[in-house]
Amino acid sequence: MYCYRLFDRHIFSSLELKLLYRVNHDKEPDQRDVLIEWSSIPVMPDGPLCAGHKMWGIFVLRAEEGVWAVLPRTGFVVWVPKSGTRLTVHPDLSQMSKHEQITRPLRDVANSLVTGLLSRLPAMWGELPLHAAMLKAPEGYLLLAGVSGVGKSTLSQILARRHGWTILDDDSCMASITDGELKVTPMGGMARLRADAADRLRLSGTILTGYTDGKVMLQKETTSIILPERTPVIALIYLSRNKHSSKQTSNSYITRLDAANAVMQASTIAIGLDRKSLQWLTNRFYVATQFGKNANYSIIYNQTQTPEEITDDIEKLYTECS
Secondary structure (H helix, E strand, O other), X not given: OEEEEEOOEEEEEOOOOOOEOEOXXXXXXXXXXXXXXXXXXXXXXXXXXXXXXXXXXXXXXXXOOEEEEEEOOOOEEEEEEOOOOEEEEEEEOOOOOOOXXXXXXXXXXXXXXXXXXXXXXXXXXXXXXXXEEEEEEOOEEEEEEOOOOOOHHHHHHHHHXXXXXXXXXXXXXXXXXXXXEEEEEEOOEOOEEEHHHHHHOOOOEEEEOOOOXXXXXXXXXXXXXXXXXXXXEEEEEEEEEEOOOOOOOOOOEEEEOOHHHHHHXXXXXXXXXXXXXXXXXXXXXXXXXXXXXXXXXXXEEEOOOOHHHHHXXXXXXXXXXX
């Protein structure tokens, strides 16, 4: 049985999950830990759509005692009970006859499980999962948010190299309110970069199958990171590209968001397994409100800018608000 770190818990699986950091253990899973069971029994998932979209990425179907999380282009579906701690992976009959599986490379189910489902599990635990990279700078934490492919992983690697920041997770974290204070915890997964970005940074790693733009998992030894409880979140930075700009300028368009826009923007990075869940909606509101009290910035960068120039802008913002 393999054991890994997942947010502030452990996850156990009889099959290897290479995108998570393995930890030594001498205990059986308790009710708080996550246990993944691998079943050979095919199923036909059914229920109303409650998260995601059937045309792309993971999507989720609501059932009476939990949810079905469908992992497209893997051939598998995962049963997630309401507790969110005992997951069962089944072959998915609804995917077996799809023509795209013959013409396009399949994604590794274990990798898709980590990136598509485990990052959303905190929604079942009363926490709020966020699609954002989390880094530790000298004076506190900083989050980089934005859609997939905007550059969170690449910029995180450069901030670590040039400014000595620590990458806690380059894609996902979770937020909670404890005694009125905001706490953010990284997922703790391996860094993943587009193949062209990894090549540009001269980083090598394992190629992940089934991604049209190519993905590389970076190999790195690490130890479990103990997060100080009261280290503050210094800032949230929302990244986006200006695809229509033809200006040959090295300056990003940087805006500090007022409280109202900060709360609204923070709401957009929340992810979950049931977007109509009252618990998830309530958590999103309270967490977004807390984030609105921090420094929030929007960076819209031009296509002519290098990642190094953008990280210089991020470092300047960090210095100003810390």
